[in-house]
Amino acid sequence: VAGQQFCTFFLEDQFFGVPVQQVQEVIQCQEMTRVPLASEVIRGLINLRGQIVVAVALRHRFEMSERPESQPRMNLVVRTDDGLVSFLVDEIGDVVEADEEDFEPPPATLRGPARGLLRGVYKLQGRLMLVLDAERVLNCGEDSV
C-alpha cells in the first residue's frame, strides 16, 4: 500500500507537512485586512475568490521570531472545521510521499507550543518531516499551551 502524500513547507529551517487532502491551494502573499483586537496569531483576512479566509501567522504560533517584512511569505490555504484558513509560511516545498512505517509520535520530551501542534514525525531520507495538526493550530487559539 502506497504511503500518504504531504504538502510540505518551511518555517525557519524546519520542514513541515500537511496531508494534501487538507490543502485547498497555495497562493502568493496577499493584501490583508487587519482585524484589530484579534489574537496576534491572526494576521488578517484575505479575499480568496469571494471567500473570506483567516490568515494565521504560523511562526507566531510556534513562538518563532517574525520573518522580516522584506522577505516574501506564502499562503498555504487549508480546509478546516472552521472553514478555510491560510497559514503564512516561509516557503513551499515539494509534495512528498511518506510511508506509514516511517511515522512516529512526537518525542515525549518535546515541550513548548510544538507539543500541541504536531501530530508526529516522518523519518524521511536525510531529514525529518513534522506533521502539522491544522485543527489544533486554531483550537488552542488564545487560551492554551
Place this chain on the structure above:
Amino acid sequence: VAERVKAKRPLVMSDAEIVKEFLVESYENLDRLDQDLVALEKAPTDRDTLASIFRTIHTIKGTSGFLAFNQLAAVTHVGETLLARLRDGVLALSPEITTALLAMVDAVREMLGSIEDTGKEGERNDDELISNLTRLLDSKEEAKPVPEPTPAKEETQTNDLPQPTANIGAILIKQGAAKVSEVYEAMQQQHAGDPRHLGEILVERGAVKPEDVVDALHIQQQARGQGASESTVRVDVSELDRLMNRVGELVLLRNQIVQYSNSMEDSRLLETSQRLSLLTTELQEAIMKTRMQPIGSIWSRFPRTVRDVALGCGKQVRIEMQGQDTELDKTIIEAIKDPLTHLVRNAVDHGIERPELRRTAGKKDEGLVLLRAFHEGGQVHVEVVDDGVGLDYEKLRNKAIEKEIITANQAARMTEREITDLIFVPGLSTTEKVTKVSGRGVGLDVVKTNVEKIGGTVEVQSTPGQGTTVRMKIPITLAIIPALVVTTAAQRYVIPQVSLLELRHLEGEEIQRSIQLIHGTPVYRLRERLLPLVYLGRELNVDAEEGFSQTAAGPNEEIQRVDIVVLRTGGRQFGLVVDEINDTQEIVVKPLTRLLKSINLYAGAAIMDDGKVALILDVLGLAQRAHVTSDVCDRRGVEKPQMSPELTEGSQRNSVVLFQYGEKGRMAIELALVARLQEFPRETVEFAASQEVVQYRGQIMPLLRVSDLLQCQPSKEDENRADPLQVVVCSDQQRTVGLVVDRILDIVEESFVIDRGTGRKGVLGSAVIQKRVTDILDVPALIAAAAPSQVSVGAHA
C-alpha cells in the same frame, strides 16, 4: 403493486436518509396539528379538521412502526384510536380530550427531537399519557350523535396507502370508458412522436368522451395525494446560503464590470454589461426569494401557546392574525421566533385581564391578542397587540425606584414614554406573582437585545385600561444590507445603516466650539444636546501603532476636521469619530469564523468593490466596549434627552424632524418621509435646467430651498458661504429631492394633532410640537412639483 412501490423509492436511500425525511415531514405536520387541535375546540365536529389530524397521526404511527420506534408507535397508536372515535362521532370533543391530545403531540415532538439528536427515542415513560388517552376512549357519557357519521373503514382505506399513480389510460379502461385496444393505439401514437396528452388523442380519435377524461384526471389527481409535492423540492438552507453568497459576489463583480464599461466608450460593451447588470439583479432577487418564508410559519404555533397560557391562568383569550403571508428571510424568522413567543405569552399573562375584571371594565370576557405583520419603509413591522389592562405607569415608576434603577427625583421628571422604556431594563417585573409563564424578571430586555442583534428595534405603546402594542421593526433580509463605509487608521470599516442617524462634519473653530471635555471625556453638542463621543481608532486600538489618526488624541487645537457618525443602539445615541467618511454601499454580509466571534466588535465581513475585505462593525458591541450602553441598569440608562416632555394621551404618536427656515420659522417633516439628513458643501451644488442640483448616490438630486418655497427671507446664516448646506433628503417611491433648510433643530417623537386649516402652499397644516406651534411640510406635494423625472448618472448597484 408491491414491485412498483419498490421501484419508485430510490434504491440509494439509506436508513439515515429515511429517518431524516421522516423527521422533516413529521415536524411540518405537527405544527399544523397544534393549530388544527385548537381550531377543533372551536368547531368540534369539523370533519375535515378531524380527518386531517387523524391522517397526520396515522402517518407518524405507520412510519415509526416501520422504523422500529416502538415507543412513538405506542403513543401514536392510542392517539389514533381516540381520534378515530372522534372522527366517527362515537366520542365528542371535550377540553380534557383536547388537552390529552396536545400532550400526545408534545410527547411525539419530544421523541422526534431525541431521534434527531441521538437517533433514539430516548428513555421515557409515557404510561401515564397512554393510560390517560385510553381512559378517555371510554368516556362515553359526553358522546353526542354527530350529524352524518361516515363509514369509517372506507376513509381509512383511501388515506392509508396512497395508491401508486395510475396513468390516465389505465384509469379510463378501469372506468369502462375506453377499450384496451384504443388506449394502446393512442399510446403508440404518442411513441411515434405525438406530443399531446393521451386524453387529448383519445378524445380526438373519438374513443372517449371529454367528460370521461376529466373524471379520470380527477381520479388520478386524488391518487397522487395533494399533487403539490411533485412541483416542489426540499433544499437545505445551507445550500441556499452558499448560493446567496455566490450571487452576492456576482453582484460585486457586475458592479466592477459596469464601472469599467462606463469608462470605455464602447457601445457594445456598454450594452452587454447593462444586460448583464439586469440579469444579475433579477438573479439576486430570485435567490433572495427562495430564502423567504411567510411569517405565518412561526405564528402557527401561537394559537396553541395562547390556549395553554390562558388556560393556565384562567383567562379567555382569542388570537387573531393579520398579514401571515408577509415574507421574511429564513434566518430572521428563526431569530425572532423566541422573542415573539415571549411577547405573545406576555400579552396573555400580563396584558389580558381575568374575565371578571374585564366585565367590570366594560369589556368582553374574551380578551384579544392580535398579531400583525406588514411591510413599511423597507422593513417588516411585526406587532403584538392586546386589549388588556395596559401598562401601570405608577407601578412601573415605583418598582424602578424600589429596585434602584432610578431615583425618586428622576422618576418625578420622567414622562410616560420614558417610563414605558423602563420595561426593557433587566430585572424589572411588575407582576406581583411569579407565574410559570412570566414574571421572572428576565424577558423584555432579552427580547430587545435579540431583536437589536438582527438590526431591528422594539417599541412599546400602551394606553392604560385599553391595551398594549409591542412593535418590532425588522429588516427583511440580513444577507445584503445598506451600509456606510468609513476609514480609520487607513483601513475601511462598514457600519450597517440601521444604526445610522446622521453624519456631522466639523471644521476649524467649529471643533472647539462644539466638542468639549467633561473630565477628559469628549462630548459633542448636537443641537443643544450632549452626545458622548467614541473614537473608533482608540476603541480598536489601532491609532498608536499606525500613528495615523489625527483625531485619536481627542479635541486639540491642531485638528483641522472631525467626522462624526451619529449612531443609535440599545436606546442610546453616540457619536463615532472616524478619520474619514467614504460613502454608502450595499454590501453582502459574510459571517466571520468562530475564531473572531469572541471579539464581539464585528458583525461580519464584506468584500468591497475593489476586492478587498472590510470588517462590519457591530454597533451594539462597540457601544458596550466604549461603555455607552453597557450600563443598561445604570441610572443614566433610562434618561433619554431626545424624549419630548409631554404626551397627549390617545392621539397618534409621530416622529418628526424639526428644522428652522428663515429667521424664525419652525417647521417639521414627518420622519417616515425622510431618507437622510445630509450636509453638502456649497461647491458641490450644480445647475441643471436652472434648477439647483447635487449628485447624490449616483443620481442627480434636485435641491429645494424651503425659504424660497415659503417665500421668506433666508436667515443670516445662509449668507455664510463656508457652512455646508443642511439638506433633508426626502424620497417617495421613485424620486428623491433635497430640502435645503437653515438649521436642523431636533428629531422628536410626540403625539400631536395636525390642524389642516392653514391653506398655505406646501404646508400640510400645523400642530403643537414641543409646546410650540409648528408647521408641517407637505413633502409629497413638493416632490411631485419639483421632481417630475430623474436622470441617472454613472453606475449604480
